[in-house]
Amino acid sequence: MNMNTQQQNFRKLDVLIKELPWYVEEFIDKKKRKLSPGTLLNYCHDYKIFLNWVLAEGLFNGDIKEISLSLFETLTTQQVEDFLSFLKFQLNNREITINRKLSSLKSLFNYLQNIAETEKLEPYLRRNVMAKIEFNDVSENPETVANRMEGKILIGDEYENFRKFIEHGYGEKNTSNKRILNFHKMNKERDTAIVSLFLGSGLRLSELVWLNIEDIDFNKYNVRVIRKGNKEQYVYFSEQAMRDLKTYLNIRENKYMVSKENKALFVAAPMGPKGTTRRLSARGIEKLIEKYAASFGKPSLSVHKLRHSFATRYHAEINDVPKLRRQLGHSSIETTMIYTHLKNEDLKTAINKLNMPK
Template identity: 75%
Template sequence: MVSSGQQNYYNKLETILTELPWYVEEYIDTKSRKLSAASLVNYCHDFKIFFNWLLAEGLFDGSIKDIPLTLLEKLTVLQVESFLSYLKFQLSNKEITVNRKLSSLKSLFGYLQNIAETDDLQPYINRNVMAKIDFNDVSESPETTANRMEGKILLGDEYETFRVFVSEGYLETVIDDKKKTNFYHFNRERDIAIISMFLGSGLRLSELVGLDLGDIDFNKYNARVIRKGNKEQYVYFSEQAMWDLQDYINIRIERYKVEKNNKALFLSAPMGPKGTSRRLTPRAIEKLVEKYAIAFGKPSLSVHKLRHSFATRYHAEINDVPKLRRQLGHSSIQTTMIYTHIQNEDLKNAINKLNMPKE
């Protein structure tokens, strides 16, 4: 059964595909069995950026939808490298983001060359320029990743302090601004529940956005989510998250004027002439977290950093990497191992002892 959150992504996918060439839609169809709708939308956004760049560079005179396969087949390595430079220097994409967009294009071009066939069993393109392009080297040791991350996540007492700040302390920072104060009072229970769910489960942004009311099991303290690869999984969340979520649900229908067919868990304030509530968008939740993080005095804290904060806390309390890997939905245990390098007090204490004078 497709949740309304997933259906929302499918609707977005259908819309963006109408703007892209026919062979992209064919490619997306082949990926739909293995990838979530959210991932497919991200792929299409990457393709749209690339195709728009082709038009801006004067490589094709027409609309994106009409870009022919012959153009893709004749692209040079220098032209693709120029596009990657555009991503980095014009769009200010980090190297890891450039790699992700390049990976999307490699996948599309690989399909066109190696999988797709014409009626006479010929590949759609014979030359694949993307196969000649290397990814940026952004590899680093788990220790380096952990050290870079450590100053940007919640550690120790900050974990609960941040939640309490959202619950109580934030109001003091906006008390002189009537508009912000009223907005906070209106959304307080919702915002606390969102922060608690991130801190109490380690969910990804797309997973939390896609939650429907029926996905929550309060008896088992878990939530049904659609993970990467379009995999369904039941993820546990903390008692505190459950309590905060229940407080929000108690006021959800009346305060947000929820229509019967709206199953989305987290909603925006009623908008428009009819006062309709809609599912919170990923960007709205990012801005929500950003607002509280800045007021808290930790502006580097983001949705993804809350996920890292949960993982670090989990490892410190339980020290069970396989279980943490499942909770986070990592495909590789090497990704999960990063959290074993954060706040390694045993190692730190051992090194400190080397500097102690002998008695």
């Protein structure tokens, strides 16, 4: 994660923490030295969902910031199970997401019971209901994960067809809607370059969002990214991605009225009274992929599935797991091995001259 991302997450954290009770702020403050601001921000989002549920269920009368520790002493295991059911059936969270939220709560409650103490050297909580709640069993072998993933990624001709659809097809499909057509004309070079880079490199969303123009090496076909653990790495991408990037960069300054000081690679159109051009956000990229995917007829396709699509084709074409692991930035070889289980009969037109290191 680069410094800009960290600073942005710290700012968001400072805003969100003011909405939550004092003991949450104390816990987060203790964790700042060990955990990334992005992780802490996710913790706070999880706590806000839980505390808002407490209010909605009538378990506490008052403001969210006023929810007392004494309430946690009286929570029953059934009430916590009800909250987890709320996550599943009302918020449509997957089992793995529910486990993450439960893990956040377990960390907080463990701190309140076993680490924090009053002036009288007594724990904040004597009873920890979260310690009694078990995680969902979501263990899956790589083949199971691969089989589930296979129907949600681009396969065969879809790989190039999706890129062409963004470049031309989406506009042709919406010629009768001037607003949609004009918006596509404005952004088609940018959006094509974004998808082409995802499909030609396997970058993570956060890595692509924070790219600057200076990060691209146009001679070596690679891009400098800051990966998990704040590690710098140069990641290779395809010739098609390079062509689409150059097409976009040729129109970037004039179309988006970008000042020379703005080095962000992907930008959004100027908005607001001052008309300031800004870096395209992660959510903005997710929304445009969702839009194109739905219109293309593959609504389950997402930014992360584009990464999976790249990895699947790379493995089928090159069949080098260590290189694929490096390309994707995986810390564990087991994560990369998922792609060795994916099946696809039409992979002959895979990655074109990726210029991977020998």
